[in-house]
Amino acid sequence: MxxxxxxxxxxxxxxxxxxxxxxxxxxxxAGRLLADLGVGDxxxxxxxxxxxxxxxxxxxxxGDRILVSPxxxxx
Amino acid sequence: xxGWTGQILxxxxxxxxxxxxxxxxxFAHTWIGGRGFAVKLLYDELRPGIDPLGPENKLVVAVGxxxxxxxxxxxxxxxxxxxxxxxxxxxxxxxxxxxxxxxxAGYDALIIEGRAEAPTLLYIDDEKVEFLPADEVSGKGTxxxxxxxxxxxxxxxxxxxxxxxxxxxxxYAVIRxxxxxxxxxxxxxxxxxxxxxxxxxxxxxxxxxxxxxAEMKVLGRDDLRAVHALDQKSGWSKQGxxxxxxxxxxxxxxxVDNFRRTHHPEAxxxxxxxxxxxTVAVYGCPNCTMQCGIAxxxxxxxxxxxDYENMGLLGPNLGIFDIAQVATLNYxxxxxxxxxxxxxxxxxxxxxxxxxxxxxxxxxFGDFKGFEAVLTAIAHRDGEVxxxxxxxxxxxxxxxxxxxxxxxxxxxxxxxxxxxxKFIPGMALAFGVSPIGAHHKESWIxxxxxxxxxxxSYGRDKAQKVVDLQRIRGGLFEAIVSCRFPWIEEGWGxxxxxxxxxxxxxxxxxxxxxxxxxxxxxxxxxxxxxREFPDTDRKADYPPHAWFDPANADTEGPIAGKILEYxxxxxxxxxYYDIRGYDGRGIPTRETLARLGLAAEARAxxxxxxxx
Numbered sequence: 001m002x003x004x005x006x007x008x009x010x011x012x013x014x015x016x017x018x019x020x021x022x023x024x025x026x027x028x029x030a031g032r033l034l035a036d037l038g039v040g041d042x043x044x045x046x047x048x049x050x051x052x053x054x055x056x057x058x059x060x061x062x063g064d065r066i067l068v069s070p071x072x073x074x075x
Numbered sequence: 076x077x078g079w080t081g082q083i084l085x086x087x088x089x090x091x092x093x094x095x096x097x098x099x100x101x102f103a104h105t106w107i108g109g110r111g112f113a114v115k116l117l118y119d120e121l122r123p124g125i126d127p128l129g130p131e132n133k134l135v136v137a138v139g140x141x142x143x144x145x146x147x148x149x150x151x152x153x154x155x156x157x158x159x160x161x162x163x164x165x166x167x168x169x170x171x172x173x174x175x176x177x178x179x180a181g182y183d184a185l186i187i188e189g190r191a192e193a194p195t196l197l198y199i200d201d202e203k204v205e206f207l208p209a210d211e212v213s214g215k216g217t218x219x220x221x222x223x224x225x226x227x228x229x230x231x232x233x234x235x236x237x238x239x240x241x242x243x244x245x246x247y248a249v250i251r252x253x254x255x256x257x258x259x260x261x262x263x264x265x266x267x268x269x270x271x272x273x274x275x276x277x278x279x280x281x282x283x284x285x286x287x288x289a290e291m292k293v294l295g296r297d298d299l300r301a302v303h304a305l306d307q308k309s310g311w312s313k314q315g316x317x318x319x320x321x322x323x324x325x326x327x328x329x330x331v332d333n334f335r336r337t338h339h340p341e342a343x344x345x346x347x348x349x350x351x352x353x354t355v356a357v358y359g360c361p362n363c364t365m366q367c368g369i370a371x372x373x374x375x376x377x378x379x380x381x382d383y384e385n386m387g388l389l390g391p392n393l394g395i396f397d398i399a400q401v402a403t404l405n406y407x408x409x410x411x412x413x414x415x416x417x418x419x420x421x422x423x424x425x426x427x428x429x430x431x432x433x434x435x436x437x438x439x440f441g442d443f444k445g446f447e448a449v450l451t452a453i454a455h456r457d458g459e460v461x462x463x464x465x466x467x468x469x470x471x472x473x474x475x476x477x478x479x480x481x482x483x484x485x486x487x488x489x490x491x492x493x494x495x496x497k498f499i500p501g502m503a504l505a506f507g508v509s510p511i512g513a514h515h516k517e518s519w520i521x522x523x524x525x526x527x528x529x530x531x532s533y534g535r536d537k538a539q540k541v542v543d544l545q546r547i548r549g550g551l552f553e554a555i556v557s558c559r560f561p562w563i564e565e566g567w568g569x570x571x572x573x574x575x576x577x578x579x580x581x582x583x584x585x586x587x588x589x590x591x592x593x594x595x596x597x598x599x600x601x602x603x604x605x606r607e608f609p610d611t612d613r614k615a616d617y618p619p620h621a622w623f624d625p626a627n628a629d630t631e632g633p634i635a636g637k638i639l640e641y642x643x644x645x646x647x648x649x650x651y652y653d654i655r656g657y658d659g660r661g662i663p664t665r666e667t668l669a670r671l672g673l674a675a676e677a678r679a680x681x682x683x684x685x686x687x
Contacts, residue, residue: 006325009318009347010310018348044566046526051326051338051633053526067325070309073548073563074519075316075383075493 001026003064005037011045011070014038024060031056033066045070077286078140078580079103083116084182086197086204088270089130089189093204095181103183104582105672107554107589108139110166111596112184113155117164118599118676120186123606123683127159127262128244128269130190136173136235136275137184139556141575143175143283143361146295147302147567148558149575150174150361154235157607158261159246159269160417160467161488161512164603168516168553169250169258170360172277173233179279191271194242196224200278209273214239216410217251224276233277238412240454241268245465247417247490251409254358255368255380260414261489261511286581294578298571302364305565312357314347315367316383321346323387323494326525327634328502330392330495332440333423334484334621337495338632341396345386349398365560373402381405384515387493388419393426394440404446411454417467420490421453422446424468424483425460433477436460481620482627486513494521496622498530498634501537503618504647508541508661510549510600513618518544533643538650550593595671597655598663602673602680605662609684612660616648658687 005022012018015037024033030049034042034056042056046069049060060066081103086093106115113135125131135155142149152174158165177185180201187197191206194213198205212220217238224234234252241248241264248264249257267273285291306312320342323329327337343349350369356378359366370378379402389408390401408415426442428434438445452461463474468490472483484491489512496503505518518541524530528537547569552559555576561567573584605611621627622639629635652659656667664687668677677686 006321008321010313012348013310013313014308046322046522048322048326048525052530053528065325067322069322069522070311070318071563071566072316072319072322072519072522073559074515074521075319075387 001028001060001062003060003066005033005066005068007068009070009072011068028060029056030054030058030060030066033060034068037068039068076100076103077284078576078582079108080178080181080183080284082182083184083186084199084204085186085188087189088187088191088195088206088272091206105592105595107592108142108183109137109153109168109556110155110549110553111592112137113153113166114164114596114599114603116184116186117155117157118603121157125157127157127162128265130270132157132266132269134187134263134266134270135184136177136187138174138177139554140579141572142556143178144285144291144295144575144579145299145362146291146575147298147364147561148360148362149556150363151556151558152177153553153556154250154259154263156263156266158511159244159265160261162607163487163511164600165259165261165263165511167249167259167261167263168556169252170256170363170558171233171235171252172231172361173235173252173275174556175361176233176277176279178283179281180277181279181281187270187272189270194271194273196273197275199276201280212273214242217412218410220274221251221253224274228276228278234274236274237264237267238410238454240411240413241265242273243454243456243465244268245413245453245456246467247414247421248412249414251412255370255409256360257409257414260416260514264412285579287578291575291578294574299362299364302561302565302567305567306365309565311564312365312367314351315369317347317350317369317381317386319383320386327497327629327632328495328499328521330387330423330493332394333392333427333482334491334495334497335427335627337497337629337634339391339396342391344396345390345398345401350381350386353398360558363558365565367560371402372399373406374399375403377406379403379406380409384493385415385419388416388423392419392423392493393446395443395446397443400443404450407447407450413450413454416492417490418450420484421464421468421471422449424471425449425464427482428472428475428479431477431479433479434460434475481624484619484621486618487615489513491619496618496639497627497629498637498639499524500533500639500644500647501528501541503622503639503644504538504651505541505544507616507618507648508651510597517549519548520544531637533647535650538647538654541651542654545597546590546593550596551589554589554592554596591671595673598668598671598673599676601657601661601663602676605680606683611662613645613648616661617644662686
């Protein structure tokens, strides 16, 4: 499956990229993707799929747009 | 009394007199400081119904027991008064050297009463209090005023000042300090202006009373280093709060064109990544470990400090996607001393009202030059439109008519911060029940809601989370007076704050010991509002109608066709009231007030409206 991953804020510094298209095997969960990206604990980031929250155990789908954000508490 | 100086400085600008007043240990332990001191003092001393821009209003400047202590992010001060925007209780906090200096001068709070005869600078230096002329900077912006003060008193002095907006009684004028700090969204700058108080300068030389100063010194030093190291690792301060903009755009929570839209394909042009690339300087509050005052040059080469709120509301909310233009509007707000959130909200509302034929003029979304001109008119109250818009969105909507109040993006008269809650029920509740009008500082539930709950849910868990966050953000941090950013952004646990509190006070409080005082503060703020608006009902805790309007639903994107629903919101609101122990109007019951030790305050309120 081909997905798009975007990383924002200071997290991009740590993970080393801001945006990339990525090939992942069918059956990949959000948690697996985060682990592959180098995010140790999925609870330490905010992850969305196509604008909606996604839990670590949810399966990714073809063409998904994943955004990974560090924790924020507002402006 | 360790942890507190035990003294309040009361200043009368009319009589040019001042006196020191002692407060008791019981007062300190009950109200902690900051917002707690402010609401108690204002509740006890302000007669309901007074003109917030008249001499009877009082401005309170209050710090907390850990304020100014050398520990992470303790450089903030609370400013409070009856709000000219809402008519209810209003406050805000800002980073300033006043925090440390006021305590070193020997005070935990400053109460400013009356009205000066001419523009005045209030100068406090330990035992000395002087009323000095400020004619030289009358009519000047906050940057020039700040420089003028620095030239006379040195850069180490604590300074609070206002710009033209405060002097001209723009109802959402803020108080400014240092290079780019601002606070007091609900018109605290206008209250200063109404008193002809152009600036406050504070110096102090005495030690802040602490129970265990040696231990606190080591603890503070180590923790300052630790939080700074966390920030180095997280990289948060590279973009500061602006890092959240692309997330808001992605989840359809960005205000675009007066909140009409929730996302925009060009939002990336004004996001944190662009700001990081354009950074020319970074500023922070005293004792800051993670400076978020990220400055870039505006389109005239001036340093402009941007954060998410002003980026969102002076950018996409106005249909502007040129970051230098956003920086210019932000610079203008800062120099005039206009709140950037309300400023952006008012400008967006006006463009919307013009587009719908409800207001005169030719302003259009995206018209940068037009927004510049209107902002200047607001700051000086020039012309009919400038004067009306200087009153804020709600009053402007009532002046324009044509049902424009339906898209006035405000709660209780205060403009909504930069989170578009068209389909985010919990965050909409957070705005609705914010005790000073719509403000994100009280309970930022949005990321929890998107990530950990079904977005469409109106469940009790969301109301509980709003209460939990209010206790922490609006109760703990606003009372001990400390910046909240280390907590979430750097993962600096809340357990650290009782350690600081105990080291300076000598008490042995646990985190949960703060929650009763937090609830007490929120309850007393409610009573303050009740006295001002005895006929209030739960509708006062509703967010803007536009978020419920089917005609305003997105037509594409993640939440296409989705909006909030009134009956479900009302049920969510009831959950909040039930958890808080409030009645169906949103007022604390007698039982709740008694439990919080507010029986006397309840009796005072009952002279104006019945309690349940």
